Amino acid sequence: MGDGKESVVLFPFMGQGHIIPFLALALHIEQTNSTDCAIYFVNTPLNVRKLKSSLPPNSSIRFLEIPFSSITHGLPPASENADTLPYHLVMRLFQASASLEFKSSFMEAIHNLTIHNHGRPPLCIISDIFLGWTATLAKELGVYHAIFSGAGGFGLACYYSLWFDLPHRKVSTDEFSLPDFEEASIVLHRTQLPANIAEADGEDDWSIFHRENLSAWVDSDWLLFNTVEEFDQIGLSYFRRKFPGAIVRPIGPLVLELKSRDRIGNTTGEVTREAILKWLDSKPSNSVLYVSFGSMNTISASQMMQLGKALEGSGKNFIWVVRPPIGVDINSEFKAEEWLPEGFEERNKASGRGLLVQKWAPQVEILSHRAASAFLSHCGWNSVMESLSQGVPMLGWALAGEQFFNVKFLEEEVGACVEVGRGKQSEVKSEDIERKIKWVMEETEKGKEMRRNAEKVKEIIDKAWKHGDGSSVKSVHDFLTAAKQLIV
Numbered sequence: 193m194g195d196g197k198e199s200v201v202l203f204p205f206m207g208q209g210h211i212i213p214f215l216a217l218a219l220h221i222e223q224t225n226s227t228d229c230a231i232y233f234v235n236t237p238l239n240v241r242k243l244k245s246s247l248p249p250n251s252s253i254r255f256l257e258i259p260f261s262s263i264t265h266g267l268p269p270a271s272e273n274a275d276t277l278p279y280h281l282v283m284r285l286f287q288a289s290a291s292l293e294f295k296s297s298f299m300e301a302i303h304n305l306t307i308h309n310h311g312r313p314p315l316c317i318i319s320d321i322f323l324g325w326t327a328t329l330a331k332e333l334g335v336y337h338a339i340f341s342g343a344g345g346f347g348l349a350c351y352y353s354l355w356f357d358l359p360h361r362k363v364s365t366d367e368f369s370l371p372d373f374e375e376a377s378i379v380l381h382r383t384q385l386p387a388n389i390a391e392a393d394g395e396d397d398w399s400i401f402h403r404e405n406l407s408a409w410v411d412s413d414w415l416l417f418n419t420v421e422e423f424d425q426i427g428l429s430y431f432r433r434k435f436p437g438a439i440v441r442p443i444g445p446l447v448l449e450l451k452s453r454d455r456i457g458n459t460t461g462e463v464t465r466e467a468i469l470k471w472l473d474s475k476p477s478n479s480v481l482y483v484s485f486g487s488m489n490t491i492s493a494s495q496m497m498q499l500g501k502a503l504e505g506s507g508k509n510f511i512w513v514v515r516p517p518i519g520v521d522i523n524s525e526f527k528a529e530e531w532l533p534e535g536f537e538e539r540n541k542a543s544g545r546g547l548l549v550q551k552w553a554p555q556v557e558i559l560s561h562r563a564a565s566a567f568l569s570h571c572g573w574n575s576v577m578e579s580l581s582q583g584v585p586m587l588g589w590a591l592a593g594e595q596f597f598n599v600k601f602l603e604e605e606v607g608a609c610v611e612v613g614r615g616k617q618s619e620v621k622s623e624d625i626e627r628k629i630k631w632v633m634e635e636t637e638k639g640k641e642m643r644r645n646a647e648k649v650k651e652i653i654d655k656a657w658k659h660g661d662g663s664s665v666k667s668v669h670d671f672l673t674a675a676k677q678l679i680v
């Protein structure tokens with residue numbers, strides 16, 4: 193500290209889906225740092241500890257810890273991450289993140305940093321969509337500010353618009369449009385709403401949090417999205433209209449460099465990364481379906497059974513990242529004999545057709561392997577970006593948050609995805625999933641078209657990153673330059 197460099201402060205919400213794109217952004221700024229800034233990553237102590245061990249050893253990224261007492265906020269001891277909380281407690285973490293105590297700790301951290309830098313405040317603060325109050329604070333301090341969304345423009349526009357408008361409360365039909373998101377002519381079905389939005393009436397805790405905190409973005413100077421302009425224009429134009437005072441720019445796809453993703457992932461499973469890659473090497477090109485529901489989600493026991501039947505029935509090679517079904521401790525042992533069709537694991541091991549991986553797999557490496565053909569995914573935005581930057585088409589099965597709108601976008605606007613399941617409760621049929629796996633992976637008209645569309649997106653993405661001067665790379669540079677100009 194105090195080495196005369198300008199400092200850039202990054203502050204994600206406490207959840208893996210938020211921390212990962214912020215970490216990717218921090219590493220990107222570090223690598224392309226033409227403005228030579230010191231990078232500070234802000235979070236609570238337990239998250240910082242995990243992050244420290246996931247950084248490359250030669251990284252210069254520094255950490256600022258915000259003290260956090262989970263018990264004070266009605267949370268179990270040592271709970272600082274949305275991913276470790278049961279759903280009914282997640283709201284408390286949100287409330288804690290907007291509490292006076294938390295805000296003043298952040299303010300103190302910024303104050304300390306300023307003192308260490310001989311009275312010079314940070315060059316800028318880049319913070320999370322759920323930490324809107326940091327924009328208001330930065331404005332008061334005269335510090336340049338950006339909101340960075342790890343989510344895509346389209347999905348987040350649906351999410352934002354739903355919270356402010358609650359259009360499903362105004363009609364009695366199952367289907368409804370989003371009049372506030374006029375850039376997209378989309379029709380949603382009630383089953384595509386995350387539980388908290390479906391139940392919202394404007395007076396509930398979630399509505400209150402989102403309406404107040406999301407609207408604080410108005411105090412931000414820039415809104416940055418982990419996406420690409422040509423691919424996600426509709427969603428970005430929504431935010432350009434809503435926030436005419438802010439500069440809205442895509443800076444994606446920020447895909448976390450492989451080794452860091454390895455370190456941050458749970459590598460405690462039995463199948464090692466080397467074994468997975470060796471298995472992939474033994475398979476023909478474009479022959480493997482990769483199945484994963486992300487780092488924090490799982491499906492129901494009956495859905496798992498149907499998916500297992502579909503994978504076997506399809507006759508395709510597959511890697512399936514398995515986690516215990518809903519209702520079972522997510523960290524407990526996976527019981528294939530109980531939750532999958534009888535003899536499933538043995539049969540697929542013997543034939544070499546399927547690989548079950550517990551908890552976590554090196555996703556980016558799998559998707560970029562020549563053997564990868566399609567990705568059955570919950571369509572969290574990190575996964576979407578990781579898949580499409582490799583031109584891999586998707587089978588969508590949204591489970592939470594804006595994932596439902598991502599699937600809608602990918603299926604209807606992009607044409608690189610087909611929906612196979614919706615939510616954790618719905619009934620799915622193995623024949624239906626099997627049929628769709630074949631569509632995507634075989635030489636069907638639909639499959640060819642989906643692969644073509646995924647390839648198109650890959651080209652757009654490549655262009656945005658090409659030679660370090662594509663539109664996305666330029667956006668980050670422009671933002672830091674603009675922040676600098678404010679100071680001198």
Ligand SMILES: *[C@@H]1O[C@H](CO)[C@@H](O)[C@H](O)[C@H]1NC(C)=O
Binds near residue numbers: 222223248250251252
């Ligand atoms: C760290 O090492 C890697 C691999 O040698 C290199 O690509 C990267 O630029 C280095 N990062 C820093 C901050 O020096």
Ligand SMILES: *[C@@H]1O[C@H](CO)[C@@H](O)[C@H](O)[C@H]1NC(C)=O
Binds near residue numbers: 258300301
């Ligand atoms: C700020 O600095 C003081 C004095 O060094 C320290 O006690 C305090 O923990 C720091 N606060 C934060 C949030 O970093």
Ligand SMILES: *[C@@H]1O[C@H](CO)[C@@H](O)[C@H](O)[C@H]1NC(C)=O
Binds near residue numbers: 397401405
């Ligand atoms: C954000 O939400 C919390 C919890 O609902 C609330 O206490 C706070 O005042 C809200 N607004 C801002 C700008 O933090």
